[in-house]
Amino acid sequence: xxSPNLTxxxxxxxxxxxxxxxxxxxTDPLRLVALLVISPLIITLCQEDPRGxxxxxxxxxxxxxxxxxxxIMAYRISPIHPLSKYPGPVLCKISKLWLAFVVSxxxxxxxxxxxxDKYGPVIRIGPNELSVTDISLLPSILGSNGMPKGPLWSGRxxxxxxxxxxxxxxxxxxxxxxxxxxxHAEARKAWNRxxxxxxxxxxxxxxxxxxxxLVEAIVLILWVISCKSLVHGRFTPLKNSWEIRFGGGxxxxxxxxxxxxxxxxxxxxxxxxLTEQIPWCVGFIPYLPMIGKEKNALGKFAFNQATRRLQAGxxxxxxxxxxxxDKRTDAKPYPFPLVVTNSxxxxxxxxxxxxxxxANTFFLLLSHPESYKRLQSELDEAFPRGGTEPxxxxxLSRLPYLNAVIxxxxxxxxxVPTSLQRAPTIGTGSKVLGDSLIIPEGTSxxxxxxxxxxxxxxxxxxxxxxxxxxxxSKDDTKILVxxxxxxxxxxxxxxxxxxxxxxxxxxMVMAYIMRAFELQFSDGYDKLRWEVDLxxxxxxxxxxxxxxVTRRTA
Numbered sequence: 001x002x003s004p005n006l007t008x009x010x011x012x013x014x015x016x017x018x019x020x021x022x023x024x025x026x027t028d029p030l031r032l033v034a035l036l037v038i039s040p041l042i043i044t045l046c047q048e049d050p051r052g053x054x055x056x057x058x059x060x061x062x063x064x065x066x067x068x069x070x071x072i073m074a075y076r077i078s079p080i081h082p083l084s085k086y087p088g089p090v091l092c093k094i095s096k097l098w099l100a101f102v103v104s105x106x107x108x109x110x111x112x113x114x115x116x117d118k119y120g121p122v123i124r125i126g127p128n129e130l131s132v133t134d135i136s137l138l139p140s141i142l143g144s145n146g147m148p149k150g151p152l153w154s155g156r157x158x159x160x161x162x163x164x165x166x167x168x169x170x171x172x173x174x175x176x177x178x179x180x181x182x183x184h185a186e187a188r189k190a191w192n193r194x195x196x197x198x199x200x201x202x203x204x205x206x207x208x209x210x211x212x213x214l215v216e217a218i219v220l221i222l223w224v225i226s227c228k229s230l231v232h233g234r235f236t237p238l239k240n241s242w243e244i245r246f247g248g249g250x251x252x253x254x255x256x257x258x259x260x261x262x263x264x265x266x267x268x269x270x271x272x273x274l275t276e277q278i279p280w281c282v283g284f285i286p287y288l289p290m291i292g293k294e295k296n297a298l299g300k301f302a303f304n305q306a307t308r309r310l311q312a313g314x315x316x317x318x319x320x321x322x323x324x325x326d327k328r329t330d331a332k333p334y335p336f337p338l339v340v341t342n343s344x345x346x347x348x349x350x351x352x353x354x355x356x357x358x359a360n361t362f363f364l365l366l367s368h369p370e371s372y373k374r375l376q377s378e379l380d381e382a383f384p385r386g387g388t389e390p391x392x393x394x395x396l397s398r399l400p401y402l403n404a405v406i407x408x409x410x411x412x413x414x415x416v417p418t419s420l421q422r423a424p425t426i427g428t429g430s431k432v433l434g435d436s437l438i439i440p441e442g443t444s445x446x447x448x449x450x451x452x453x454x455x456x457x458x459x460x461x462x463x464x465x466x467x468x469x470x471x472x473s474k475d476d477t478k479i480l481v482x483x484x485x486x487x488x489x490x491x492x493x494x495x496x497x498x499x500x501x502x503x504x505x506x507x508m509v510m511a512y513i514m515r516a517f518e519l520q521f522s523d524g525y526d527k528l529r530w531e532v533d534l535x536x537x538x539x540x541x542x543x544x545x546x547x548x549v550t551r552r553t554a
Contacts, residue, residue: 006047010060013039014067018075025442027280029287040064076127082440088115088124096126100277106535109417109450116451122437126277129421129444132433133452135485140433141422141445142492147431148181149494150423150444155279156272156538179426184494191497194322200501202317207505208391211512218517218549264297266541273537276419353415354502356540358509361409363530363545364466366521371468375401376514383515385552390511393504404471406506410488411459412466417450417536420490449487450536458485515552522546 017035026032043064044057073094075081081093091098092115102111112131115123121134132141140146178184193199271291275282285291365372378401383390390396397403423444424431430440439445454463459470460480473479489496496502513519521527525546533543 006043006056006060007063009043009046010040010063011067013043014064015071017064017068018071021072022075025280027283029283032280032283036065081127083124083128083130083443086122086124086130087119092125093127096129096277099126100274103273103277103537106537106541108419109448109536109540112418112446112448113451113454116448116455125446126444128442129446130439131446131448131451133448133455134434135452135458135482137434137437138447138484138491140431141447142420142490142494144493146492147422147424147445148179148184150179150421150446151279152276152419152421152444152446153179155276155282157282179423181425181493188493188497190322194319195497195501197500199317199322200504203319203501204391204393204504206318207508208389211508212389214509215512215516219551264301268297268301269537269539269541276538353539354505356415356542357406357409357413357502358506359542359545360413360534360540361406361506361510362513362519362547363527364409364412365405366519366547367527368466371405371466372519375405375510378402379511379514383511385515390508390515393508396507396511397503399507400472401468402507402510404468406503406510407471407486408466408468411453411486412464413531413534413540414449414453414488415540416488416490416538417540418446418448419538420447420449420487421445422447447487449490452485452487455485458482518550518552520548522548 017039020026020035026035040060041057044053044060047056076093076095077090078084083093089098099108102108112125115125116131116133121132122137123131125131132138138146178187271285275285365375378399379390382395382399383392421444424439424441426441428441430438432438433445452458456463458480459482461478470479470481474481489499489502529543530545535541
C-alpha cells in the first residue's frame, strides 16, 4: 500500500469509527481499545514498507486520530447536530472533558450559573447534554412523568456489582445509578420503610444521645483549652450517621478522627465527581489503581461497615434494620453488593450533606448577627434556659424562624448544587419536555438547584442575599418565593428519601448548640473565604470555619 493510499485509508477508517461511536457509543475498555489501536494497526500491517512497522504505525495513528477528532468536533459544532439550536460554549459542545476540568477546580456550580446568566434558561453544556432552569419543564424531567437517571450516575459507581446473579439484581445493587425506573422504585422500597414516621421516631433516642454528647465534649474542651474552633461539630453528623445508619461502631467525638474517616469520605468523592462527566472512562479505573485509590478506599470502607453490621445482627432498629428487612424469615436475602451500595449511600447522604448544611447555616447566621440573635431568642422562648433540653421534635418542626433559617441556607447553598441529571429511557426514542421542547434519545438533561435558587424569576427581591424572612412573608406581594423552584432535596420519584431525618438532625443540633453556647468568628477570619472554599464535587464540600465558643451564662 502506497503512502497516499495509507493516508486515504486511515482517514476513511477514522470516519467509519466516528459513525460507529455515534451509533453504538461503546464504553467498555476492550471495544474502545479495539477501535483506537487495532484499527490503525491493521491498516499499517496491510502495507509493505522497508522501514518496518513502527514508523508507519505512528504515521497511521496520527492520521487516524486526527481524522477521528476532526470528524467528531466538526459534527458536534455543526448545524446538523440535534442540539445545535441550543446556545452554549464551543468547548462544552465539543467534549465533556472541558466540564471535567471545571469540576476538578470545584467551581461547577458557579460556572453553570454564569452560563445561564449569559445564554438563558436552556443551554447546552455537553455534546449531548442540556442544563435547564425553566421550572415549568421540571415535571417532565424530575417528576412522576419525568425521566430516569442519566449516564452521569454510571460514572459515579464507587462499588462494583460482582456477586449478583441476574441483571435485575445488578440494577438493584446500584440504587444510585439505576436507570430503569421500575427497578429503581423496587430498590427504593426498603429506603422508604426506613424513613416512615415510626422509623424516624425510633432514631430519636440515638440522635438525642449523640447531640448531648457533643455539648458535653465542647464543655470539656472549654475547661481544658481556649477553644478556637468548633472542630468537633464536623464529626456530629458523621457520628449520628454511624449510630442511626449502622448501629454505632465509632466514637469520633470521644476519640477524634484518628483513622482519617472524614478524609476518606471527602477524598473518595473527588474522582467520581470527575468521572461522572465522562462515564466511559470508568471501565479503565480498575487498571489504574493509583488513580482510584481514594475512591477504592471509600468503597472498601463501606464494604467493611456492611460486613460488620451484618455480622452484628439487629441490636437496635437502625437504618440497616429496615434496609435489610430483618423481620423477614422466608424471603431471599438481599445480594451483598446491594448491601454495600446502600452503605455508600447512607454514608454520603447521611453524613457529608448534613455536615455541610450545618456548617453553611452557622456561617450564614454568624455573618448576620441580627438573625443569630433572633433565632437564639426563639429557641430560648421555646425551651427556657434551665428547663428541658430541646428534644421535642414536633415543637422544633413548628418553630418558624428556625425553619426559615435552615431553608434559606438550603436555598443559597444547596448540598447537591448542580448534578440532578435525567435522560430518556434507553430504547424509547425522543422525550417531550413541557409543551414543545423535544430532546432526542441519548440527550441528558441537568437541573442545577444552585442556579435556580438564585434566579430572580423564582426568588426576589435580592435572590443572592441571605433573607430568612422571605420564607415567613407569604402574604407580602413584594416578596416572591416559588416553592416549586426549591430543590435542595430534589423532587419526584428519585428525591432525597432521608429529607425528614436530615431536617430533624439539623434542627436539634442547632437548638442544642445555640442554647448552650455563644458563637462568633475567630479573630481575623475572612468571611469571603467560606464560599470560595466551598467545592462542588457532586455534593458540596466545605473548608474550615474557625469559630470562638463560649458557654452561655444564665
